[in-house]
Amino acid sequence: MTGAKQTRPEDHDDDFGAEEDSRKRRKQDSAHTWDSCIAPTHLARDFGLLAACRQVDQCYERLNRIDEGTYGVVYRARDRTTGDIVALKHLKLDQERNGFPITALREIHTLLLAKHTNIINVREIVAGRSLNSIYMVMDYMEHDLRTLMESMPARFQPSEVKSLLLQLCRAVAHLHANWIVHRDLKTSNLLMAQGSLRVADFGLARKYGSPLGHMTGLVVTLWYRAPELLFGAKEYSAAVDMWSVGCIFAELLIHKPFLQGRGEIDQISKIFAAVGTPTQATWPGFDLLPSARMFKFSPRHGQPLRDRLRGVDATEQALDLLSKLLALDPKQRITAEAALAHPYFAESPPPKDPSMFPTWPQKH
Numbered sequence: 049m050t051g052a053k054q055t056r057p058e059d060h061d062d063d064f065g066a067e068e069d070s071r072k073r074r075k076q077d078s079a080h081t082w083d084s085c086i087a088p089t090h091l092a093r094d095f096g097l098l099a100a101c102r103q104v105d106q107c108y109e110r111l112n113r114i115d116e117g118t119y120g121v122v123y124r125a126r127d128r129t130t131g132d133i134v135a136l137k138h139l140k141l142d143q144e145r146n147g148f149p150i151t152a153l154r155e156i157h158t159l160l161l162a163k164h165t166n167i168i169n170v171r172e173i174v175a176g177r178s179l180n181s182i183y184m185v186m187d188y189m190e191h192d193l194r195t196l197m198e199s200m201p202a203r204f205q206p207s208e209v210k211s212l213l214l215q216l217c218r219a220v221a222h223l224h225a226n227w228i229v230h231r232d233l234k235t236s237n238l239l240m241a242q243g244s245l246r247v248a249d250f251g252l253a254r255k256y257g258s259p260l261g262h263m264t265g266l267v268v269t270l271w272y273r274a275p276e277l278l279f280g281a282k283e284y285s286a287a288v289d290m291w292s293v294g295c296i297f298a299e300l301l302i303h304k305p306f307l308q309g310r311g312e313i314d315q316i317s318k319i320f321a322a323v324g325t326p327t328q329a330t331w332p333g334f335d336l337l338p339s340a341r342m343f344k345f346s347p348r349h350g351q352p353l354r355d356r357l358r359g360v361d362a363t364e365q366a367l368d369l370l371s372k373l374l375a376l377d378p379k380q381r382i383t384a385e386a387a388l389a390h391p392y393f394a395e396s397p398p399p400k401d402p403s404m405f406p407t408w409p410q411k412h
Contacts, residue, residue, distance in 0.1 A: 102175065122136065194236035194238075216238065228253055243405030325347050
């Protein structure tokens, strides 16, 4: 296994890895869900972010709507005091009968814990017309990586690919060092401005532990989903993020999603075509995963990455790192810390400094 083994108390899918007394307290209140127990005012108590009762329209001028996702609507806005352009995420509460949605709590909690240069920065939490209307105020980023690549006339240069992957691995290493697994890494959740990359959208992020606890397998967008998740694993580690990093690395190289399955079975087929079918030698115990016996497949070797990436400017070290990121066995998959030490980042060309990246027209 790559990287040092860590030990941490077991977490479960409905907690944030709080101390033991907090877990006991929640167990005593098991008749109530997180959704019904936690109200927005707890954010003020826990984080001090609503203490001044700042109201969104008093502080920010909304300019235009940027995007709408499962868990909220994002606006571009201007700080009325400083003139700074920010992103306002209006958290959806309309499907919650009481209290605060757990996805929003997870996102806020994780982002406040995971401060890092390459993770989207939450400036503050502000209220709407009532405390049941909550906005996250975040740094505004000009592009998401997926949309940017779709509009670019040419691929990223090798030094730019290396810089973006380096920034991504630094962010993921920071998350994993703090026992946080993102569970939805993909190019549309990577924001960029002036060459600086930041990981965003933490609605599926959660704390994890060692030994591993049960977690839902219904995470990660299909094209970036690790094989253990496709085989129904309920106990999984931060290695699921590293598979996603591998898919993103390949996408940066070829300028399009690497494994574009039309469904879970087709996704598994595409994975096997790329890296080979699992055996007891390459992935011990894979056949014990819940859904593994549902699939019948002929043993075959994957197509060499050099052949799959024909015409792409990728060195042998780049392909070696990619193969380690896309290892079928999660225990053999390279960690973020080990990836940062891979020779790929030390060889020529060096990672381009973010300040030297070209500029692209803003879409918003």
